Amino acid sequence: MITKLKTNTLTILMTLILILTSISTVYANDTAVLNTRGVSFSGGSRNVSYITIDLNDSSVDIQAAISKNQIGTADSLQNISNQFKTEEQEVLAAINGTFFSAYDNNPLPWGTIQKDGKVIHIGNTGSVIGFTQTNEVKIENLYIAISGSINESGSWYAWNINHPFETADAVTIFTPEFGKETHQHSFTTIVVKAGKVSRITVGKTAIPTDGYVIVTGVPSLVNRFKIGDAVDYDIHFSEINFQNENASAGRDLISSWKEVTSAIGAGPTLIKNGVITANGLSEGFFEDEILTNRGQRSFIGVTKENKLVMGTVPSVSVKELAEIAKELGLYQAINLDGGASSGLIYKDRMVHAPGRLLSNAIVITKKNKQVAIAEPAVRVQIDGKYLETEDLPMIIDGRTMIPFRAIFNALDAEIEWDEKERVAIGMKDNIIIRLPIGKSYTFVNEEKMDLDVAASIINGRTYIPTRFVAESLGARVDWDAQNRVVYIWSK
Structure with missing residues (x-):
C-alpha cells in the first residue's frame, strides 16, 4: 500500500515537472x-x-x-x-x-x-x-555615399560621418551628434554654420549646433572651400x-x-x-x-x-x-x-x-498621452475668413496644431522643407522660423526658443503649433473657448 502510494506520488510529480517545463x-x-x-x-x-x-x-x-x-x-x-x-x-x-x-x-x-x-x-x-x-x-x-556641393555647383565628397580617420586622404563630416568638438587631429577643418563656410582652420575644432565640420588632409579638396561659400551635402x-x-x-x-x-x-x-x-x-x-x-x-x-x-x-x-x-x-x-x-x-x-x-x-x-483629433467645431479663422484645409486641426497636449503648409500659406509666408534635417521652415518679412520635427524647441532667426508641443508628422502631414507660429510672424491670436474658434489677425 505504501509502495503503491509512493509510486503514484512520483508519477504525479513527474507529470507536473513535464507540464511545467513545457510551458513558456x-x-x-x-x-x-x-x-x-x-x-x-x-x-x-x-x-x-x-x-x-x-x-x-x-x-x-x-x-x-x-x-x-x-x-x-x-x-x-x-x-x-x-x-x-x-x-x-x-x-x-x-x-x-x-x-x-x-x-x-x-x-x-x-x-x-x-x-x-x-x-x-x-x-x-x-x-x-x-x-x-x-x-x-x-x-x-x-x-x-555622400556627395556635396559648393555654391550649388562645385563638388566634394566624404568617406563617413562622425568617424575619425588617421590618414590624410580621409574626408569626414562631424555633426553635433559627435559632441561639442572634433577629435584631436592635424588636418584641415572646414566649419559649416547655417549652410555657409564660417571658418577654415587646422586641428581640433568646435562643431556648430546648427551645422557641421569637414575634416580632411587633401589639399586639392581644401582649396575648393572659401569663407562664405554655400555648402551642402546629400x-x-x-x-x-x-x-x-x-x-x-x-x-x-x-x-x-x-x-x-x-x-x-x-x-x-x-x-x-x-x-x-x-x-x-x-x-x-x-x-x-x-x-x-x-x-x-x-x-x-x-x-x-x-x-x-x-x-x-x-x-x-x-x-x-x-x-x-x-x-x-x-x-x-x-x-x-x-x-x-x-x-x-x-x-x-x-x-x-x-x-x-x-x-x-x-x-x-x-x-502614454492620447493625441486627439479636434472636434469639427474647432476652426481657425484668419483675417475674417475660415481656413480651408483637408486635414483637421489637432489638439495635442492642450495646444491647437495645424498642417504647416496651410498656416504658412494663409499668412503669406514662404515655405521650405529640409528633408535631410527634417525641419519645416517658414519665412516672411525677414523672419525665419525653423521647426525641427519631434523637438521641443524651434529657431526664430537663429534664436533657439522652447515649445510646449513639438512639431510632429501625423498621417503624413506636418503639424505645427498654431499660436506660436502666428505670433512669431507678427500676427495676433485669440481663442474663443465657447465657440471653439482660433482667431488670427495678420494685419
Whole structure:
C-alpha cells in the first residue's frame, strides 16, 4: 500500500515537472509580449527570450539610440533605454544594436546609424534594418555615399560621418551628434554654420549646433572651400556590392529607403522574404565569430503580420540563429551585435544583461498621452475668413496644431522643407522660423526658443503649433473657448 502510494506520488510529480517545463513564460501588456521558450533547430535546441511588439499600434515608435546622445561614448543598456522615458511615453523594450569598438577607450560604432531621419554614421558592411514613421520595417544590404556641393555647383565628397580617420586622404563630416568638438587631429577643418563656410582652420575644432565640420588632409579638396561659400551635402542610398573585399554602390534604393527615420546596421541578414540567408561572406564579413563560431546572439525582425520580434539566444552560430528566427515566424530578420554586447530589456525588467557598456541600441517606445483629433467645431479663422484645409486641426497636449503648409500659406509666408534635417521652415518679412520635427524647441532667426508641443508628422502631414507660429510672424491670436474658434489677425 505504501509502495503503491509512493509510486503514484512520483508519477504525479513527474507529470507536473513535464507540464511545467513545457510551458513558456509569458509577460504581456496590450502591445508588447515577453516570451521565453525552448526552440529546436538543426543543432539542438535553446531557450530563447524574445519580445513581440505589435507595430500596428500607431502609438509605438522605434528609435535608434546612441549612448549619452553622443557618438563615441558607452553606457549601460538600461541608461540608454532610460533616455527615452518621459511623461508622454514609456519604454516597451530595448536591445543592443550595431557592432562597435568595445576593447579600447574609444567606443565608436562600426555599423550604420540613422536617427530621427538623419544618417549619423555609415558602416557599408552587412545589413541595415530600417523603420519608417508608420512602423514599416525594411532590411537591406545598404550602401551609403555622400556627395556635396559648393555654391550649388562645385563638388566634394566624404568617406563617413562622425568617424575619425588617421590618414590624410580621409574626408569626414562631424555633426553635433559627435559632441561639442572634433577629435584631436592635424588636418584641415572646414566649419559649416547655417549652410555657409564660417571658418577654415587646422586641428581640433568646435562643431556648430546648427551645422557641421569637414575634416580632411587633401589639399586639392581644401582649396575648393572659401569663407562664405554655400555648402551642402546629400546622402545616396543603394544596394551594396562586394567584390574582392571592397564595397561599391549597386542598385538604387533611394525610393525604398527615403521614408526610413531610424536604422541600425549590423548583419548578416538572417531571413529575407521568408527564406533563410545568413551568408556573412556575401555581406563583407570575414571573421569566424560571424561565419562559423557559436556564441551569444541578438536578433531583430518582423513577421508578415507586422509584429516586431527581438530577442537573445545563447551559444548558436549565425546560421542556427536564422533557423530559430524562422521557427519564431519571422519573415525578415537580421543579426545584431552579440557576445558580451547582447542585451534585452522588457519595460523595466532586464531580461538578459550585457556584459559590457554599449555604444548604441534599438529602443521601442509607446506614447502614454492620447493625441486627439479636434472636434469639427474647432476652426481657425484668419483675417475674417475660415481656413480651408483637408486635414483637421489637432489638439495635442492642450495646444491647437495645424498642417504647416496651410498656416504658412494663409499668412503669406514662404515655405521650405529640409528633408535631410527634417525641419519645416517658414519665412516672411525677414523672419525665419525653423521647426525641427519631434523637438521641443524651434529657431526664430537663429534664436533657439522652447515649445510646449513639438512639431510632429501625423498621417503624413506636418503639424505645427498654431499660436506660436502666428505670433512669431507678427500676427495676433485669440481663442474663443465657447465657440471653439482660433482667431488670427495678420494685419
